[in-house]
Amino acid sequence: MKLDDLDRAIIRALVEDARATYAEIGGHVGLSAPAVKRRVDRLVASGAITGFSARVEPSALGWTTEAYVELFCRGKTSPAEIGTAVSRHPEVVSACTVTGEADALLHIRATDVRHVERVIERLAAEPFVVRTKSAIVLSRLINGSPQTT
Numbered sequence: 095m096k097l098d099d100l101d102r103a104i105i106r107a108l109v110e111d112a113r114a115t116y117a118e119i120g121g122h123v124g125l126s127a128p129a130v131k132r133r134v135d136r137l138v139a140s141g142a143i144t145g146f147s148a149r150v151e152p153s154a155l156g157w158t159t160e161a162y163v164e165l166f167c168r169g170k171t172s173p174a175e176i177g178t179a180v181s182r183h184p185e186v187v188s189a190c191t192v193t194g195e196a197d198a199l200l201h202i203r204a205t206d207v208r209h210v211e212r213v214i215e216r217l218a219a220e221p222f223v224v225r226t227k228s229a230i231v232l233s234r235l236i237n238g239s240p241q242t243t
Contacts, residue, residue, distance in 0.1 A: 095140045100125065104133055105143065112146050157185075157203040160231035161210045163217065164196035171197065171222040179220045185213045196227065 097105070103123040107114060116127035116134070123130070137143040152158065167176065173191045176198050180186045188201040200217070204210045207230065218226050 095142050097137075097142060101133060101137060101142070104130060105137065108134070108143070108146075152203050156205050159204045159206050159210055160234075161202045161204070161214075162229050162231070163200045163202055163214060164192075164227040165198040165200065165217065165223055166195065166225045166227070167197040167222045168224050169222075173198075175222060179222070180217065183213060183216060185209070186217075 100123055104119055107119045107122050111118075116130040119125075120127050120130045125133070134143065152160075165176065165180075176191070177189060180189045180198070180200055185202050185204050186200050187203050190199055191197060192199045202210060202213055204213060210228070210230065214226055214228055217223060
């Protein structure tokens with residue numbers, strides 16, 4: 095999928111304010127509202143824009159504790175198998191395969207340390223998990239999404 099400068103500008107505007115109208119975005123990028131809508135529709139259809147969502151402050155939901163958990167898996171556990179298993183745990187807010195000793199790295203949000211412990215116990219009970227290694231987040235130094243240039 096090839097993005098031109100207008101596509102990038104539209105995406106940048108949507109990242110800044112996904113509730114902006116097509117007319118407001120058009121004013122920023124120099125296009126009419128219908129032209130912006132056509133481009134947004136094309137960006138969605140091509141998969142460049144994967145969806146629209148609300149960003150919620152986790153503490154508003156009582157999920158004030160974060161942890162990163164490394165999963166060490168047995169044998170040739172596939173990324174798809176890991177992804178399917180960890181997606182069943184709502185506290186896992188992101189998961190990725192990684193280089194190094196661990197097979198996967200999970201980002202967990204929970205209400206407190208005891209909640210994190212229960213999540214790790216559930217994850218460790220998955221049949222392919224050999225062991226876990228975790229780190230509790232003390233403070234977040236940078237928080238944001240990638241900048242579009």
